[in-house]
Amino acid sequence: MTVKTITTGELAKKVVNHEETLILDVRNTDEFDDWKIEGGKVKVFNEPYFNLLDGIESVERDLQKDQEVIVVCAKGGSSQMVGELLEEAGYSDVYSLEGGMKAWSEHLEPTKVADLNGGGSLYQFVRLGKGCLSYFIESDGEAAVIDANRMTEIYETFAKEKGVNIKHLIDTHLHADHISGGRQLAENAKGTYYLPPKDATDVTFDHTALQEGRDIVVGNTRVKVQPIYSPGHTLGSTSLIIDDQYLLTGDILFIESIGRPDLAGKAEDWVGDLRETLYKRYKELSNDLVVLPAHYSFAKELGKGGKVSARLGDLYQKNSGLQVDDEGEFRKMVTDNLPPQPNAYDKIRHTNMGKVNPDEEERREMEIGPNRCAVHG
Amino acid sequence: MEAVKTLDATGLACPMPIVKIKKAIQELSSGDVLEIHATDQGAKSDLAAWAKSGGHELLKDTEEDGVLKFWIQKG
Incomplete structure (x- = not known):
């Protein structure tokens, strides 16, 4: 008997x-407690496969x-086995998640944020398994990621x-929670890879400085990408x-939380920068900007179609x-609420x-595993 | 700590290492030690969790050239 699969x-x-x-979820309980599928109307419970x-x-x-149930494990092998056990016991609507949590960690769900005034569109790519958000701007035959x-x-x-x-x-910024695809994409497309200079002092490959005052234009001359120096998560953020x-805030400001200052240095050293960015620099910007962060931490931050965003002025009321x-x-x-550091974060930084x-x-x-780039006050 | 039996679970992916270990340990007596060789990285935390839930003791584990070795004493 082969269990149905879901991608x-x-x-x-x-x-x-x-x-x-x-x-x-049939992984062992430590792994489940560390990281699991969340969001929308997901109900998830755990029983390790070896107990079944x-x-x-x-x-x-x-x-x-007769209830639909999706069995999930680390890579898709144990969920298949447990699915078979459930079917043998008379369960009729059982699925096994193909590739398990490993594949779930890699899925990106694109959602359109808006049509741009200058022509073109802005998309948010939601990495549901890890809470990472990336962005795709297309205009006049060109794209920026x-x-x-x-x-x-x-x-x-x-x-x-x-x-x-x-x-x-x-x-x-130089990411610590995930490996950047920027360099590879730039190589493949013969495009330009921009990094903030203060995060790129140890970088071993060619890149272009991402600097305030040097706007980037995507396709149509009216779609402008304007860098604003906003340190605090890293020195270069x-x-x-x-x-x-x-306003793409990177890992500085999220919808329900703020960035953590300790993944590339010392929290005590950078918390001042974080304060300056959040309480001064961002305050000088228009309240009507729509904040689009590089992460989300809570399932409830996922809005319609999976979109994660909020008005800057509203965040000054609610966050x-x-x-x-x-x-x-x-x-x-900030320094008392630092969560555990993300898996392999130092090696990820060195890879980047x-x-x-x-x-x-x-x-x-x-x-x-989870991204853990935020501090929750 | 002398193993009475060695189980080769190299090359096997989850859930097979635990399925085989469970079967092997059923054939041993309480206090006996089972030595296990595996290559699936996931086996490490699963084995520790399984041993705990089954009342067995994970005495030692090593990793050399990609081969994980475990010694479990039956509870």
Whole structure:
């Protein structure tokens, strides 16, 4: 008996469309507690596969025989086996997630943010398995990709479908939670890879400086990408204003939280920069800018169609990280609330600098797990 | 710590290492040690979690040239 399978793309659609989705995660409980599928109307429960080998009694109370259930494991092998056990026990609507959490970590779901005034469109690519957000601007036959993930062929296929050529690759900062696809995409497309100079001091490959005052134009001369120096997550962190309407905040400001200052240096050293960016520089910008961050942390941040965004002025009312008037209190909040660091973050940084060059399989393993780039006040 | 049996689970992907280990340990007596060789990285945390839930003790684990070795004492 072979269990039906569901692809990561099919599951992603269910999540962003807020369909009722029941997931049985059969990885061991430590891994489940660390990182799991969330979002939309997902209900997920855990029972390690090795507890089900002698019988499935322990999950029977959580499952109706005719209820749809998606079984998930690390790579897709154990979920297949558990799926078979469930079918043998009379469950009729069982699916196994193809490729497991490893594949889930790599799925990107594109969602259109807006048509741009200057002509062209802005898309957000939501990496549901990791909470990473990257952006694709297309205008007049050209495209820019911002904070690209490692899975470069997804952007390349998308560009082909839209009939545009990727020209500009921009990273708002040197990433510590995921391997950047910017360099590879630039190589493949003979495009330009932009990095903030202060994050690129140890970078071993050719790139162009992403600097305030040097705007980047995508295709049509009216679609402008304007860098704003905004340190605090890293020393170089640079935000981008797109088409005078959208503020790409990188890992500085999220919808429900703010960036963490400790992944490339010391929290105490950089918390002042973070404060300056969030409480001064961003305040000087228009309240009507739409914030588009490089991450989200909570399933509830996923809006319609999976989109993650908010008006800057609204964040100054609602985001708890922006409500701390006292600087000392802010420092304490940030340094006391640092979450565990992301998996392999130091090696990921060195990979993004070009200093080490792990093989494809190792790159995949390095990125497994949640991103943890935020501080929650 | 002398193993009474060695199980070769190299080349096997999840869930097979644990399925085989479970079967092998059923044939041993309480206190006996089973030595396991595996190559699936996922086996590490799964084995530790499985041993704990089954009342067995993971005595030692090593990794050399991509081969993971474990010694488990039956509880």
